Amino acid sequence: MSDERQQASLQWSGQGGQQLRLNVGGAWLLNVGKPDLDAVWRSQPDLPAQLPVDVTVTAWDSSLLALLRRLQRLASAAGVELRWQNLPDGAARMLQMAATPSTQAQGEPHVRFGPVSRLGLLALAVLASIDKACSFLGEVVLALGRQLSGRGRMRAGDFWLALQQCGPGALPIVALIATLVGLILAFVGAAQLEAFGAQLYIANMVAIGMTREMGALMTAVIMAGRTGAAYAAELGSMQANEEIDALKTFGFPPLEFLVLPRVLALLVSMPLLCAFADALGILGGFIIGAGLFDISAALYLSQSLEMLSLADFLVGIFKSLVFAVLIGLIGCHYGLISGRNAQAVGQAATGAVVSILVALVVSDALITLIFTRLGI
Numbered sequence: 001m002s003d004e005r006q007q008a009s010l011q012w013s014g015q016g017g018q019q020l021r022l023n024v025g026g027a028w029l030l031n032v033g034k035p036d037l038d039a040v041w042r043s044q045p046d047l048p049a050q051l052p053v054d055v056t057v058t059a060w061d062s063s064l065l066a067l068l069r070r071l072q073r074l075a076s077a078a079g080v081e082l083r084w085q086n087l088p089d090g091a092a093r094m095l096q097m098a099a100t101p102s103t104q105a106q107g108e109p110h111v112r113f114g115p116v117s118r119l120g121l122l123a124l125a126v127l128a129s130i131d132k133a134c135s136f137l138g139e140v141v142l143a144l145g146r147q148l149s150g151r152g153r154m155r156a157g158d159f160w161l162a163l164q165q166c167g168p169g170a171l172p173i174v175a176l177i178a179t180l181v182g183l184i185l186a187f188v189g190a191a192q193l194e195a196f197g198a199q200l201y202i203a204n205m206v207a208i209g210m211t212r213e214m215g216a217l218m219t220a221v222i223m224a225g226r227t228g229a230a231y232a233a234e235l236g237s238m239q240a241n242e243e244i245d246a247l248k249t250f251g252f253p254p255l256e257f258l259v260l261p262r263v264l265a266l267l268v269s270m271p272l273l274c275a276f277a278d279a280l281g282i283l284g285g286f287i288i289g290a291g292l293f294d295i296s297a298a299l300y301l302s303q304s305l306e307m308l309s310l311a312d313f314l315v316g317i318f319k320s321l322v323f324a325v326l327i328g329l330i331g332c333h334y335g336l337i338s339g340r341n342a343q344a345v346g347q348a349a350t351g352a353v354v355s356i357l358v359a360l361v362v363s364d365a366l367i368t369l370i371f372t373r374l375g376i
Contacts, residue, residue, distance in 0.1 A: 008063075010035040012044050020048055022071075024055045028064035037070055047080050054085045065094055136333050140263070143255045153256045162265035166227045170273060173226065174219055178210075178277035181218050182284025185209050190288060199293040203303040206285030211308060215278040216316045217364055219270065220323035224356040228331035231262055232352035235335025236345035244336070254336070263328035270324035271317045278316060311376055319367055326359045 008026040028034070053071070057064060068091065075082045084092070113121065146152040189205045235258060238244050247254050282304055289295035331352045338348035 008032055008034045008057075010037065010040050010067075012040070020044065020046075021052045021054055024053065024064075024067070025057060027059040028057050028067065029059055029061050030063055034063065034067075037067060037074070041071075041074050047078060049079075050081045050083055051075065052083045052085055055087045055091070057088070060088065060091065064091060068095060132337065133333065136336070137329065139255050140259060140329065143253065143260050147256065147260060152260070153253065154260050155257070158257065158261040159264055162261045163268060165230075166223065166262075166265050167269035167272065170223065170226060170269070171276065173222055174273050174277055175280050177218055177222055178215065178280040179284040179287075181214050181277075182206055182210060182281035183288055185214065185281070186285035186288035187292075190292065194293075199289070200295060200299070200303055202285060202289045202293070203282075203295070203300045204307040207282055207304040207308050208312060210278045210281035210285075211312045211316045213316070213364075213368070215281055216274045216319040216323060217360065219273050219277045219320065220327065220360050221357065223266070223270065223273070223323075223327050224353055224360065227266065228327045228356045229349045229353050231328070231331030232335040232338070232349045233345055235332055236338030236348040239336065239338045240340045240342070240345055242340075259328075259332040259336075262332060263325065266324040266328040267321060270320040270327075274316055274320035275313075278313070315367075315371060315376065319364060322363055322367065323360055326363060327356055330356045330359060 008028045009023070010025075011023055012020065013023055014020040022040075026032075055064075055068075072082060072095075087095075143152065143154075147154055185206050186202050190199060190202050193199055193201055193205075235244070238258070244254050244258070247257060286295075286297065286300045289300050290297065334348045334352035334355070338344050
């Protein structure tokens with residue numbers, strides 16, 4: 001209580017020149033009165049090149065730090081070097097921390113690179129990204145090998161939880177999008193087939209389009225925005241909160257506990273979701289065929305089954321498996337390399353979705369090209 005009643009003091013001692021000294025004493029707290037630093041500083045016009053500052057305070061808080069920082073700015077403007085004496089250790093460390101950013105900002109020169117240097121830096125960044133992706137893929141393959149050989153540490157509960165999130169939880173949105181895609185395919189095709197009186201072949205077009213292409217691709221696009229982004233955000237948040245570092249510290253492999261259950265859950269759920277989307281897409285086509293062109297349900301179904309083959313269905317299932325691996329690996333990879341702040345987590349989720357969509361389109365084009373050349 002005596003410290004709270006004691007006033008802060010700021011006064012000069014000495015006769016000038018090298019004997020001049022500034023004394024800071026008393027209790028520098030927020031709830032006590034303080035002298036005017038500017039008035040005290042102006043009262044001594046003849047200042048030495050090096051000014052000792054004796055800080056003998058009985059109690060202090062942020063008020064003392066504010067005074068010392070203002071004193072540093074006044075001394076810098078007057079060309080005076082301050083020499084601290086009896087400065088508390090905590091105040092000295094905080095002054096150093098406050099001065100470090102400005103010192104670093106002034107000491108770091110701005111380097112401008114030419115076009116060739118920028119191209120080289122871009123190439124090095126791409127190579128570094130490829131190296132990280134390959135290392136991550138190899139670690140996942142090794143973790144999967146340990147799991148298949150019975151030496152893995154993946155928990156079954158993590159797998160079932162991930163399967164529930166990316167399987168049954170995705171059924172409503174997949175059902176809606178697949179039905180609408182079937183409707184759109186049938187409507188666009190019917191506008192052309194109607195000119196030839198071949199409206200019945202709407203069933204053929206919708207069945208082939210959904211089973212070979214649209215069913216797997218649209219399901220993968222939905223899962224990219226729904227599950228891929230969620231994986232990146234979840235693991236990115238764990239990275240920001242240092243939970244992944246804690247797992248490594250305690251000897252738990254993050255890939256087996258965090259990545260492998262999610263990838264395996266997608267491998268199980270994606271083919272089922274693809275088959276579900278195929279069926280609803282064909283149903284959407286039937287709605288257009290029956291509603292606009294009076295095609296009976298039996299005729300539409302028989303025409304669809306006559307056109308479809310097992311190879312068409314398996315092509316879509318194979319694509320869904322490839323898409324599942326891409327979504328799981330890319331989403332988890334971006335989450336694990338995320339920075340340790342909220343902005344970095346958002347950037348990881350955005351980058352994961354963009355990369356997954358590009359990978360889906362490229363892989364779908366390559367698979368379609370290969371199967372076409374093989375006559376499948």
